[in-house]
Amino acid sequence: xxxxxxxxxxxxxxxxxxxxxxxxxxxxxxxxxxxxxxxxxxxxxxxxxxxxxxxxxxxxxxxxxxxxxxxxxxxxxxxxxxxxxxxxxxxxxxxxxxxxxxxxxxxxxxxxxxxxxxxxxxxxxxxxxxxxxxxxxxxxxxxxxxxxxxxxxxxxxxxxxxxxxxxxxxxxxxxxxxxxxxxxxxx
Numbered sequence: 001x002x003x004x005x006x007x008x009x010x011x012x013x014x015x016x017x018x019x020x021x022x023x024x025x026x027x028x029x030x031x032x033x034x035x036x037x038x039x040x041x042x043x044x045x046x047x048x049x050x051x052x053x054x055x056x057x058x059x060x061x062x063x064x065x066x067x068x069x070x071x072x073x074x075x076x077x078x079x080x081x082x083x084x085x086x087x088x089x090x091x092x093x094x095x096x097x098x099x100x101x102x103x104x105x106x107x108x109x110x111x112x113x114x115x116x117x118x119x120x121x122x123x124x125x126x127x128x129x130x131x132x133x134x135x136x137x138x139x140x141x142x143x144x145x146x147x148x149x150x151x152x153x154x155x156x157x158x159x160x161x162x163x164x165x166x167x168x169x170x171x172x173x174x175x176x177x178x179x180x181x182x183x184x185x186x187x
Contacts, residue, residue, distance in 0.1 A: 029116050029117050029118055030091075030094050030095050030116060030118075030121070031094060031116070031117075031118065031119070031120075031121050031141060031143045031149070032118035032119065032143060032146055033089070033094065033143050033146050033147070033149055033174070034146050034147060034174050034177070035089055035090055035091050035094065035177070036088070036089065036174060036175070036176055036177040036178065036179060037086060037087075037088055037089075037174070037175040037176050037177075037178065037179045037180065037182055038086065038087055038088075038089050038149075038172045038173065038174055038175060039084060039085070039086050039172065039173055039175055040084070040085050040086075040087065040170055040171070040172040041082060041083070041084050041170065041171050041172075042082065042083050042085070042168050042169065042170045043080070043081075043082045043083075043168070043169050043170075044079050044080050044081075044166055044167065044168050044169075045080060045166070045167045045168075045169075046076045046077075046079050046080055046164065046165070046166045046167075047076075047164075047165050048076075048162070048163045048164045048165050049069075049072055049073075049076070049162050049163075049164060050072060050076075050157060050162065050164045051133055051157060051158055051159025051160055051162040051163065051164065052068075052072075052159075052162065053159070053160070054160055076164070079166075086175070086182055087182055088179030088182040088183050088184060090184075096111075108127065108128050108129075109125055109126065109127035109135075110125065110126050110127075111123060111124070111125045112124045112125075118143075119142060119143050119144065120140070120141065120142050120143070121139075121140070121141045122138070122139070122140050122141075123137075123138075123139040123140075123141075124136075124137065124138055124139075125137040125139070129159075133157070133158070133159040134156075134157070134158050134159065135155070135156070135157050136155070136156045136157075137153060137154065137155045137156075138153075138154045139151065139152075139153045139154075140152050140153075146174070147173060147174035148171075148172070148173055148174070149170075149171075149172040150170065150171050150172075151169075151170045151172075152167065152168065152169055152170075153166075153167070153168040153170070154166070154167050154168075155167075155168070
């Protein structure tokens with residue numbers, strides 16, 4: 001099924017003005033955001049404990065297990081602190097639903113762009129790993145303008161009797177076209 005993609009071309013001398021031309025093509029519409037260097041502020045709400053294989057836990061002494069559980073709880077609590085990161089967004093990465101394109105040999109993942117318009121994008125990702133591990137994510141981005149993106153990322157990681165649930169809220173702002181040291185090869 002072909003989707004309509006709206007191409008924006010700036011008019012000469014008209015700052016902020018644009019000409020909208022519908023074009024039919026097979027690719028989904030991508031967010032109307034500028035490629036380049038972005039600064040992203042994220043805050044997380046994590047609950048539960050990461051799924052650790054039962055055989056790994058069984059090899060631990062009771063003291064090691066208590067230490068491990070404390071370390072995991074501290075890591076989850078630390079993950080709840082707000083973070084600010086810089087990254088390079090390319091047109092190619094945007095077309096893949098922000099996927100880095102790098103594969104993970106240990107898990108099999110399927111990433112689906114559920115819907116995508118010039119102002120919103122919804123992505124689902126499902127992964128399975130060794131044993132009974134399962135990863136599920138729903139990612140929602142909203143771009144009110146070409147230099148701002150807000151979003152939520154809901155993740156569930158489960159395995160055995162353990163489940164970790166994460167909700168990440170993010171706000172990103174465009175810093176400029178030059179990614180400098182944040183540029184990645186082949187992206």
